[in-house]
Amino acid sequence: xxxQTTTPGTSTELRLEKFQVTAEEDTSPGGRFANxxxxxxxxxFEPRANAEDYPEYVKAFAADARxxxxxxxxxxxxxxxxxxxxxxTYASMRNTLNAGGPKPIQAHLITSxxxxxxxxxxxxxxxxxxxxxxxxAAAGVPVAVLTxxxxxxxxxxxxxxxxxTTSVTVDVRERFxxxxxxxGRTELAKPAEVPALAGxxxxxxxxxxxxxxxxxxxYARRVSGQWGRERPVEDKAxxxxxxxxxxxxxxxxxxxRFEGWSKEPYTVRIIDLVAGTEEAxxxxxxxxxxxxxxxxxxxxxxxxxxxxxxxxxxxxxxRVNGVDDVLWVRLLDVAKALEGRGYRTEGExxxxxxxxxxxxxxxxxxxxxDGRARVEQVSPNMEADVVLDIAALGSLYLGGVSPAALVGAxxxxxxxxxxxxxxxxxxxxxxxxxxxxxx
Numbered sequence: 001x002x003x004q005t006t007t008p009g010t011s012t013e014l015r016l017e018k019f020q021v022t023a024e025e026d027t028s029p030g031g032r033f034a035n036x037x038x039x040x041x042x043x044x045f046e047p048r049a050n051a052e053d054y055p056e057y058v059k060a061f062a063a064d065a066r067x068x069x070x071x072x073x074x075x076x077x078x079x080x081x082x083x084x085x086x087x088x089t090y091a092s093m094r095n096t097l098n099a100g101g102p103k104p105i106q107a108h109l110i111t112s113x114x115x116x117x118x119x120x121x122x123x124x125x126x127x128x129x130x131x132x133x134x135x136x137a138a139a140g141v142p143v144a145v146l147t148x149x150x151x152x153x154x155x156x157x158x159x160x161x162x163x164x165t166t167s168v169t170v171d172v173r174e175r176f177x178x179x180x181x182x183x184g185r186t187e188l189a190k191p192a193e194v195p196a197l198a199g200x201x202x203x204x205x206x207x208x209x210x211x212x213x214x215x216x217x218x219y220a221r222r223v224s225g226q227w228g229r230e231r232p233v234e235d236k237a238x239x240x241x242x243x244x245x246x247x248x249x250x251x252x253x254x255x256x257r258f259e260g261w262s263k264e265p266y267t268v269r270i271i272d273l274v275a276g277t278e279e280a281x282x283x284x285x286x287x288x289x290x291x292x293x294x295x296x297x298x299x300x301x302x303x304x305x306x307x308x309x310x311x312x313x314x315x316x317x318x319r320v321n322g323v324d325d326v327l328w329v330r331l332l333d334v335a336k337a338l339e340g341r342g343y344r345t346e347g348e349x350x351x352x353x354x355x356x357x358x359x360x361x362x363x364x365x366x367x368x369x370d371g372r373a374r375v376e377q378v379s380p381n382m383e384a385d386v387v388l389d390i391a392a393l394g395s396l397y398l399g400g401v402s403p404a405a406l407v408g409a410x411x412x413x414x415x416x417x418x419x420x421x422x423x424x425x426x427x428x429x430x431x432x433x434x435x436x437x438x439x
Contacts (some may be wrong), residue, residue, distance in 0.1 A: 013074070014071050014072065014073055014087070014119070014122070014124070015071070015072045015073075015074055016069060016070070016071050016072075016127070016128070017032065017069070017070050017071075017072060017086075018067065018068070018069045018070075019032065019067070019068055020065065020066070020067045020068075021033065021058060021061040021062045021064075021065075021066050021067075021068060022062050023058070023059065023062045025058045025061075025062065027054040027055045027058050028051075028054075029051045029054070030084070031054075032070070032084070033054065033057075033058060033061075033068075034049070034051075034054055035070070035082075035084045035085045035086065036068050036070045036086055036089060037049055037054070037057060038085055039070065039085050039086040039087070039088075039089050039114065039116075040089050040112045040114055042114070042116065043089065043114025043115070043116070044114065044149070046230070047230060049231075050231060053231055053232050053233075056227075056232035057232065059217075060216070060217040060218050060221075060232075061217075063216075063217035064093045064216045064217050065093055065094065066091050066092070066093045067091065067092050067093070067132075068089070068090070068091050068112075069089065069090040069091065069128050069132070070086030070088070070089055070090075071086055071087055071088040071089075071119075071124050071127075071128070072084065072085075072086055072087065073087050073119065087115070087116040087118065087119040087124070088114060088115040088116065088119060088124040088125065088128065089112050089113065089114045090110070090112060090113050090114075090125075090128040090129070090132065091110070091111050091112040091113075092108060092109060092110050092111070092132055092136070093109050093111075093216065093439075094106060094107070094108060094109065094141070095107055095109055095213060095214035095215070095216070096206070096213070096214040097143060097145060097211075097212070097213050097214075098206055098207070098209055098210050098211065098212045098213075099143075099210065099337070099340050099341035099342075099397070099398065100210040100341045100342040100398070100399070100429065100433075101340050101341045101342045101372075102342070104206070104207075104214070105142055105143065105337070105340040105341075106141050106142065107141065107142075107143050107144065107145050107213065108132075108133075108136040108141045108143070108144040108145070108332070109144075109145055109146065109213070109439050110129075110132070110144060110145070110146040111146065111147075111439045113125065113128075113129075113146075113153075125153070126157075129157050130157075130357065133157070133158075133330070133332065133357070133359060134359065136332055137332040137333060137359055137360070140333070140336075141332055141333075142331065142332055142333045142336040142337040142340055143329055143330065143331055143332060143333075143337050143394075143397070144159075144329075144330040144332055145213060145327055145328065145329050145330070146159065146327075146328050146330075146439075147326055147327060147328070147438050147439060148161075148325065148328055151325065154328055154330075155391050156356070157330065157357065158330045158331075158355060158356070158357055158359070158360075158389075158390040158391050158394065159328040159329065159330040159391060159394055160328065160329055160330070160390075160391040160392055160393065160394030160395030160396070160397075160401075161325045161327075161328050161394075161395055161401070162211070162327050162328060162329040162394060162395050162397060162398045162400050162401065162433065163211045163325070163326045163327040163398060163400045163432075163433045163434060163435045164304050164323055164324065164325055164326060164400065164432070165300065165301050165302060165303065165304065165323070165324055165326050165434070165435075165436070166302045166303070166304055166306065166320050166321075166322070166323050166324075167298075167299070167300045167302070167320070167321040167322045167323075167324065168298070168299050168302045168306070168318060168319060168320055168321060169296055169297070169298050169319045169321060170285075170288075170289075170296065170297045170298075170299075170308070170317055170318055170319070171295070171296055171317040171318075171319075172288065172289040172291070172294055172295065172296065172297055172317070173295050175313070175314045175317060176289045176312070176313075176314070176317050177289075177312065177313040177314070178282050178285055178286050178289065178308075178311050178312060178313075179311055179312065179313055180282065180311060182282075182283060182286060183245065183246055183279045183283065184243055184244050184245045184246055184251070184279065184280070184283055185243070185244050185283075186241050186242065186243045186244075186252075186283050186284060186286065186287040187241065187242060187244070188239065188240070188241055188242075189240045189241060189242040189253065191224060191225055191226075191238075191240070194220070194223065194224030194225070194226075194240045194253070194255070195220040195221060195224050195226065196220075197240075197242055197250055197253055198219065198220040198223050198224060198253060198255075198272070198274070199215075199220050200250065201250060201251065201252060201253050201274050201275075201276055202215055202219075202274050204251065204276030204277075205274050205275065205276050205436075208276070209433075209434050210398060210399065210429065210431070210433045210434070211327060211398045211400065211432075211433025211434050211435045212434065212435055212436070212437065213327065213435055213437040213439070214437070215437050216437075216439055218232075219272075219437070222271070222272075223238075223240065223253075223255040223271055223272040224238070224240060224255070225237070225238030225239075225240070225255075235257075237257050237258065238255055238256070238257055238271060239255070239256055239257070239258075240253055240254065240255045240256075241253065241254050241256075241284065241287050243275070243280040243283045243284050243287070245277065245279065245280070251275070251276040251277050251279075251280040252273075252274060252275040252276055252277065252280030252281065252283065252284050253272075253273075253274055253284070254270060254272070254273040254274075254284045254287070254288065255270070255271040255272045255273075256268050256269065256270050256271055256288070256297075257269050257271060258294075264295075265295035265296050266293055266294055266295045266296070267294070267295065267296045267297070267298060268288065268291060268294050268296075268297050268298075269297075269298050269299070270288075270297065270298065270299040270300075270301070272301075272436070273299065273301065273436075274436065278307065281307070281308075282307075282308070282311055285308055285311075300324070301436050303431075303432065303434045304323065304432050304434075305431060305432050326435045326436075326438070327398070327433075327435040328394065329394035329395070329397050329398065330390065330391075330394050331353075331360050331390055331393055331394055331397065332359060332360055333360060334353055334360050334362065334364055334375065334377075334390075334393070335364060335375040335376065335377060337397065338364075338366065338373050338375045338397075339372070339373050339374065339375050341373070341397070341398075342371050342372070343368045343371050343372070343373060343426050343427075344371065344425070344426075344429060345368065345422075345425040345426055346368050346369050346370075347367075347368055347422055347426070348365070348366065348367040348368070349366050349385040349386065349416075349419060349422060350363060350364070350365050350366065350378070350382055350383065350384045350385050350386075351363070351364050351366055351384060351385065351386050351387075351388070351393075352364075352380075352384035352386070352387040352388075353388060353389070353390055353393055354387070354388070354389045354390065355389065355390040356389070356390075357390075359390075360390055361390065362377045362380070363377065363378050363379065363380045363382055363384060364376065364377055364378065365377075365378045365382070368426065383415070384415055385414070385415055385416040385419045386412060386413065386414050386415060386416075386419050386423065387412070387413040387415065388406070388411060388412045388413065389411065391411075392406050392411040392412055395411075396412075396423070396427050397427070398427075398433035399427045399428045399429050399432070399433055400432050400433040402424065402428070403420050403423040403424050403427065403428075404420055404424065407420055
């Protein structure tokens with residue numbers, strides 16, 4: 001699939017090309033995929049790709065069924081990069097989101113968003129984003145999600161920050177000890193077995209973790225070391241350990257890399273840690289704390305409500321370095337999205353949702369019984385219990401943001417008494433939502 005349109009009203013017409021990557025895509029250095037990929041690298045300050053790597057990237061993108069958009073300036077200067085290289089890029093794909101309902105819902109994933117500094121302030125991002133979101137909504141996808149490199153961009157498109165992780169450093173010297181009785185066992189995994197292992201264990205994690213997003217093709221390759229940090233070639237520094245339960249089932253893994261003898265204290269950095277059970281999570285940390293010569297373990301993907309410090313004999317071994325937002329959520333169909341998640345209380349309310357993009361606003365009657373919601377759009381004349389914009393609803397959606405905090409920020413306007421407490425009972429849960437998939 002490939003389509004082209006132009007943007008009039010500028011000094012030169014800017015041409016938009018959209019195509020879905022398939023296994024038959026041209027992988028030559030001068031092909032449209034290579035030019036698009038080069039433009040993304042420019043936007044994110046990445047090295048130019050090696051020509052021999054394009055077939056692997058195409059294989060991955062085809063497996064993800066990614067749709068790519070590039071905006072081209074066909075009249076560059078004589079010494080400028082050829083117009084075949086986009087001045088703006090965008091990509092999307094579909095996967096699943098665990099919203100806490102009986103089964104994951106379909107989500108529209110957005111990635112690789114760049115605009116060259118020479119072509120900003122021309123509405124290119126708005127054009128790409130708006131058209132893509134409208135197409136996803138028309139296809140019946142209830143939510144769009146992304147992970148943001150910059151936090152100031154996406155709120156105006158209706159995205160609300162919804163999940164968070166912490167960056168932690170754990171001192172694993174003599175005072176490190178995980179309390180409780182160990183279960184199962186943890187062993188070093190065969191590198192060739194890791195891709196299948198990673199997929200199977202992540203499926204367990206995904207089923208039980210609200211906020212989790214299904215993973216793209218490259219994940220299992222990177223955590224196994226089949227792909228390196230900068231190229232899809234083997235990274236021999238990656239090690240992976242697998243945790244088995246008492247029945248011998250693989251229920252967790254951790255992929256890690258030693259940071260080198262020149263870095264003190266001697267440090268192991270976690271690349272990926274996925275646990276299908278609470279016992280597996282602590283078992284993997286027991287393994288990491290037993291690595292000879294290692295003094296610290298660092299990880300950028302710990303949960304905000306991580307149980308590890310509470311399981312340590314000395315919780316001061318655990319240091320939080322910072323908190324980062326991960327998943328941003330944009331509802332495309334309010335009724336379908338709200339009906340797709342689970343709830344822990346019952347009741348009714350009327351919510352008024354504003355949407356500057358005109359995609360998903362309206363007034364909705366929201367009734368919850370037996371953990372499931374029934375949502376119907378009603379007359380805008382019906383008095384609402386609460387008014388909020390679509391981005392605030394995105395932040396509220398997975399239960400990772402307190403309604404009271406959004407009220408305090410002026411993003412939610414309560415209209416009836418007790419509605420903030422009711423929203424908290426509806427959307428919040430015993431555990432915060434947790435997403436460890438970046439895209």
